[in-house]
Amino acid sequence: MAGKTLRLFFALWPDEATRSAIAALSQEVIVETGGRGIAAENMHVTLAFLGEQPARLVTRIDARSAAAAPRFELTLDELGCWAKSGIAWLGASAIPAGLAKLEQGIVMALAALGLEGDERPFAAHVTLARRIARPLRTRMVQPIVWSVDSFALVSSEAAATGRDYRVVRKWSLAH
Ligand code: 2AM
Numbered sequence: 001m002a003g004k005t006l007r008l009f010f011a012l013w014p015d016e017a018t019r020s021a022i023a024a025l026s027q028e029v030i031v032e033t034g035g036r037g038i039a040a041e042n043m044h045v046t047l048a049f050l051g052e053q054p055a056r057l058v059t060r061i062d063a064r065s066a067a068a069a070p071r072f073e074l075t076l077d078e079l080g081c082w083a084k085s086g087i088a089w090l091g092a093s094a095i096p097a098g099l100a101k102l103e104q105g106i107v108m109a110l111a112a113l114g115l116e117g118d119e120r121p122f123a124a125h126v127t128l129a130r131r132i133a134r135p136l137r138t139r140m141v142q143p144i145v146w147s148v149d150s151f152a153l154v155s156s157e158a159a160a161t162g163r164d165y166r167v168v169r170k171w172s173l174a175h
Pocket residue numbers: 009045046048049087118126127156
C-alpha cells in the first residue's frame with residue numbers, strides 16, 4: 001500500500017502585521033482585476049514547490065545550510081500580473097542577498113534528496129488574486145517592508161473553501 005503523501009512547498013510565511021498589510025492591498029487588487037481573492041491566512045512567498053511527496057520527507061529535509069542565510073528585509077514594492085496564469089501579484093523589485101542565499105540553500109537541500117527545484121526561475125511574489133478578468137499594469141506601490149527571520153515547509157491540502165496551507169516545519173535564519 002502506498003504511504004501517505006503531502007503536497008509540499010517551501011515559503012516565507014508573513015508575520016501578522018505584514019499579512020494584514022498584504023491583505024489590505026489584495027482587496028484593492030481584486031476590485032481592479034475582478035479576480036478571485038486569496039484567504040489572508042494563506043498569503044506567502046513560495047521559495048520552492050516540491051509537489052506531492054512521501055510524508056516522511058518532512059523529517060528528512062536537512063535545511064541547515066539554507067538556515068545559515070542571514071535575516072533580511074524584503075521590500076514588497078511592485079504590483080503586477082501574469083496574464084497567462086491569470087495571477088495578480090505583489091513582488092519585490094530588488095532581491096536581498098539573504099533571500100538569494102536562502103533560495104540557493106533550499107535548492108541544495110532538495111538536490112541532496114534527489115529533488116529538482118522549480119523549472120521556472122525564482123520570482124519572489126505573493127499571489128494576491130487568481131483568475132483575473134482584467135490585467136494590472138506593473139507599477140510601484142507603497143512598499144510593505146517585511147523583516148524575514150524564518151522560513152517554512154508548508155503542506156497544501158484540499159479544503160471545502162479552497163486550499164488549506166499548514167506550516168509543517170519552520171527554520172530560523174541566522175542573526
Ligand atoms: P504561487 O506561488 O504563484 O502562488 C502552493 O501551491 C504554492 O506553490 C502556490 O503559492 C503556488 O503558486 C506555488 N507553486 C509553484 N509552482 C507550482 C506548481 N507547479 N503547481 C502548484 N503550485 C505551485
